[in-house]
Amino acid sequence: xxxxxxxxxxxxxxxxxxxxxxxxxxxxxxxxxxxxAGARIIxxxxxxxxxxxFLDAVEANAKPHVTAVMDATIWQRFCQRIxxxxxxxxxPDGYAALVAAVRDDASxxxxxxxxxxxxxxxxxxxxxxxxxxxxxxxxxxxxxxxGRDLKSAKQINADVGSVFSEEQIFRIDHYLGxxxxxxxxxxxxxxxxxxxxxxREWISDVQITIAExxxxxxxxxxxxxxxxxxxxxxxHLLQLLCIVAMEPPTLITPDAVRDEKLKVLRSLKKxxxxxxxxxxxxxxxxxxxVNGVAVPxxxxxxxxxxxxxxxxxxxxxxxIDTWRWAGVPFYLRTGKRMADQLAEIVxxxxxxxxxxxxxxxxxxxxxxxVIRLQPDEGLHLNLMAKTPGDSMRLKPVDLELDFRETFKTxxxxxxxxxxxxxxxxxxxxxxxxxxxxxxxxxxEPILEQWEQEENEPIPYxxxxxxxxxxxxxxxxxxxxxxxxxxxxx
Ligand code: BG6
Numbered sequence: 001x002x003x004x005x006x007x008x009x010x011x012x013x014x015x016x017x018x019x020x021x022x023x024x025x026x027x028x029x030x031x032x033x034x035x036x037a038g039a040r041i042i043x044x045x046x047x048x049x050x051x052x053x054f055l056d057a058v059e060a061n062a063k064p065h066v067t068a069v070m071d072a073t074i075w076q077r078f079c080q081r082i083x084x085x086x087x088x089x090x091x092p093d094g095y096a097a098l099v100a101a102v103r104d105d106a107s108x109x110x111x112x113x114x115x116x117x118x119x120x121x122x123x124x125x126x127x128x129x130x131x132x133x134x135x136x137x138x139x140x141x142x143x144x145x146x147g148r149d150l151k152s153a154k155q156i157n158a159d160v161g162s163v164f165s166e167e168q169i170f171r172i173d174h175y176l177g178x179x180x181x182x183x184x185x186x187x188x189x190x191x192x193x194x195x196x197x198x199x200r201e202w203i204s205d206v207q208i209t210i211a212e213x214x215x216x217x218x219x220x221x222x223x224x225x226x227x228x229x230x231x232x233x234x235x236h237l238l239q240l241l242c243i244v245a246m247e248p249p250t251l252i253t254p255d256a257v258r259d260e261k262l263k264v265l266r267s268l269k270k271x272x273x274x275x276x277x278x279x280x281x282x283x284x285x286x287x288x289x290v291n292g293v294a295v296p297x298x299x300x301x302x303x304x305x306x307x308x309x310x311x312x313x314x315x316x317x318x319x320i321d322t323w324r325w326a327g328v329p330f331y332l333r334t335g336k337r338m339a340d341q342l343a344e345i346v347x348x349x350x351x352x353x354x355x356x357x358x359x360x361x362x363x364x365x366x367x368x369x370v371i372r373l374q375p376d377e378g379l380h381l382n383l384m385a386k387t388p389g390d391s392m393r394l395k396p397v398d399l400e401l402d403f404r405e406t407f408k409t410x411x412x413x414x415x416x417x418x419x420x421x422x423x424x425x426x427x428x429x430x431x432x433x434x435x436x437x438x439x440x441x442x443x444e445p446i447l448e449q450w451e452q453e454e455n456e457p458i459p460y461x462x463x464x465x466x467x468x469x470x471x472x473x474x475x476x477x478x479x480x481x482x483x484x485x486x487x488x489x
Contacts, residue, residue, distance in 0.1 A: 005038030013043025122159030177414030288462030
């Protein structure tokens with residue numbers, strides 16, 4: 001669907017997200033000829049800059065992050081779409097300048113993208129309403145973190161909901177915009193092959209890992225009040241779990257998909273203080289080596305609190321109480337300064353019930369399907385096959401589908417796709433208020449216990465797969481994380 005003319009207002013326009021992701025994504029779409037002639041981007045920030053000064057900052061800070069092919073003419077045209085408005089978003093006084101910059105035309109789409117701390121969401125929405133900009137043709141995009149617990153998430157939903165209707169609110173989780181996540185939907189609901197097997201009778205366990213090599217770097221200010229549970233698990237990992245576990249929606253329409261995801265979130269088995277210690281591991285990195293380079297521990301990062309108890313790693317064993325999934329463990333894991341940079345979903349099938357060959361059943365590697373999100377996007381299906389030759393020996397082999405190789409068409413970054421969806425008014429890949437609250441509700445007992453506990457997160461050496469307790473967590477079920485089960489190279 002072609003875009004119609006729009007004003008995209010970026011609050012936090014001079015910030016990190018705008019420079020690293022949002023403006024480069026909009027340039028890429030401009031280059032792909034998706035932006036109509038009347039597309040404008042109004043960046044709002046606190047710096048007292050003119051538009052020309054702001055464009056200097058864009059040149060220095062956003063341009064280096066452009067991954068699309070750089071074309072000087074298109075870049076220049078793109079920059080001409082940008083206006084800068086200096087404004088203290090928390091005070092109603094400056095909004096007249098924004099009113100003047102935004103076009104007063106009811107036929108235009110108007111999007112307010114709040115790439116700001118969540119504490120500003122309510123104030124900005126109320127200020128927009130007060131100056132008459134929260135019109136029926138307006139949409140608002142909320143960047144994470146969407147609260148820091150259930151109470152604050154409910155407050156955000158109520159505050160933003162007092163100005164905009166649910167159909168106007170786009171809660172972003174950029175993992176849902178990733179190509180491989182869309183492909184998981186295609187794999188599950190565009191083929192008959194897996195769906196009959198996609199259940200407790202045939203699946204032994206599911207592992208979802210988002211491992212990062214990077215540390216917290218200069219983000220300690222934000223990260224230290226957040227931690228891996230709030231930063232990654234409550235949103236990205238739970239959203240991936242929903243896509244893996246949901247029942248087939250009747251259509252790929254916003255509410256049909258979001259209703260099914262909500263059912264998964266509400267079916268997650270609740271933790272009690274007694275079950276928590278067996279099912280949740282939190283860790284924090286200490287100094288170590290990543291890719292052969294010495295890196296400091298989390299507490300020694302610039303600006304970090306030397307006594308910080310914030311977790312940089314979390315692993316959880318979750319269960320979904322439904323007929324389809326009862327008893328199947330879903331292991332969720334994420335961490336900074338890990339041994340590798342990868343995001344993947346591993347669906348492991350059950351072992352064969354009986355071997356007809358001169359090999360014990362134990363020598364058969366159970367089939368597994370790996371959906372790779374990062375660094376390469378692809379699918380791996382692990383099967384047993386006969387080795388060539390006289391004897392009937394079976395060995396595991398990998399059927400590999402590399403999406404980049406198979407489809408040579410240019411890639412679309414998650415933010416490009418999600419920004420296009422916002423501009424088109426397409427809500428399927430955005431979280432609904434009840435989904436957000438259900439996700440917080442499930443993590444709440446973990447947060448509560450961590451707040452009460454005196455004990456610290458378990459240290460792990462940077463450049464490893466996290467604390468040994470994470471291996472013990474999965475080991476109690478007689479299983480291993482995928483990398484532990486792989487043969488030594
Ligand atoms: C963000 C987190 O939401 O996702 C970051 O705040 C994290 O801490 C990032 O690094 C990871 O996203 P991606 O797309 O690089 O895997």
